[in-house]
Amino acid sequence: MRQDEIWDVEAAQSYDTPGTGMFAPEVLEPTVDRLAELADGGRALEFAIGTGRVAVPLTQRGVPVTGIEMSQPMIDLLRTKADDATIPVVVGDMATAGAPGTFQLVYLVYNTISNLLTQAEQVACFRNAARHLAAGGRFAIELWVPExxxxxxxxxxxxxxxxxxxxxxxxxxxxxxxxxxxxxxxxxxxxxxxxxxxHRYIWPAELDLMAQLAGFELESRQADWHGTEFTAESRSHVSVYRLPHCGSSAGAAGRW
Known part of the structure; x- marks a missing residue:
């Protein structure tokens, strides 16, 4: 089954759970706080923006957000919360679609990179993020550790x-x-x-290699959006990758 068939009208309508689950304040607020920090006053691009769970509150924090999303039903639900002038959205695949302009932050939350079902597509996603970023820009990924x-x-x-x-x-x-x-x-x-x-699950070390192939360096890795230390027992991680600034070259992935 294709991803655009999975995320149909029924899935979109059941996706939002205000106040609970992914939308619980204790889940959402640390996510938005950290992403606002990583945007560092610049524009942000969300791959697979969905119904705007993160983009809407991040925009309300003063961070201009653009999205890429392949599911029209998800976009339709987002449009009940924010118009195209407030949160522009490009319809397309996050591994290949382009959004106009340059960004300080690209982000992918809640395991969404695993919706790309081949390693080649996941590498292409990293390269697509790099194409959209200014020098020194960051790519943030939230992902579970395979169990x-x-x-x-x-x-x-x-x-x-x-x-x-x-x-x-x-x-x-x-x-x-x-x-x-x-x-x-x-x-x-x-x-x-x-x-x-x-889904295609990804080990953290494999994710780091994908980042290197796209020219990124690992800047940080924590177990969650609160900044909890990442250990061998962590069930998830938030990994932040960064493009080199102008005049520097990408080296090996940063320290764990």
């Missing part, structure tokens, strides 16, 4: 959340570095609502 260590021999699935009305599980294809996330919602009846999305 393959939880898979005993012969097992292909991991349940990562289980509640009375919800089960979330991932099925892995470790040969192809692919994972499908399955979300099941239950009510009091006998039926369940299911949403599935395919």
């Amino acid at each position: 393959v260590r939880k898979l005993p021999p012969g097992q292909q699935a991991v349940v990562w959340q289980s509640e009375a009305d919800y089960i979330g599980l991932d099925t892995y294809d470790v040969l192809r570095q692919q994972v499908v996330s399955h979300h099941f919602w239950f009510d009091d009846g006998r039926q369940a609502r299911v949403f599935r999305s395919p």
Whole structure:
């Protein structure tokens, strides 16, 4: 299934959960605070801007935001919150689409780079970010750490959340570095609502190599938007890559 087929009208309408989940203040506010800091007074470009979960509050913080998004239903929902003059959006694939102008920050949040299902597409995404950035500009990525260590021999699935009305599980294809996330919602009846999305998982070291191929250096890596130290037990990371300033050359990835 293609990504534009997954993120259809139904998915867009169920995406926003004001005040809870991804939209909970304790999740969203540190994200916006850190991105505003990284933008450093300049313009920001969000790859896969979606319904504007991050872009709308970031714009309200005074950071001009432009978006790239392939799902028209997601853009339509964003337009109920901000018009095109406030948050311009280019319809297209984040690995290849271009937005006008130059930016100080490009960002990709909530594991979205994994929606690109091949290594080549993910490398192209880094290169696309680099094309949009001014010298010294940053590319920020929020991504989960693959939980393959939880898979005993012969097992292909991991349940990562289980509640009375919800089960979330991932099925892995470790040969192809692919994972499908399955979300099941239950009510009091006998039926369940299911949403599935395919991903290509990326190890932090592989992500750093992709960055080097696009001319970036690793500037920082924390476990979350609060700045928690990244360790071997961290389940996610926020990695910030930076292009060299004019007159300098890109070297190896920065220290962990």
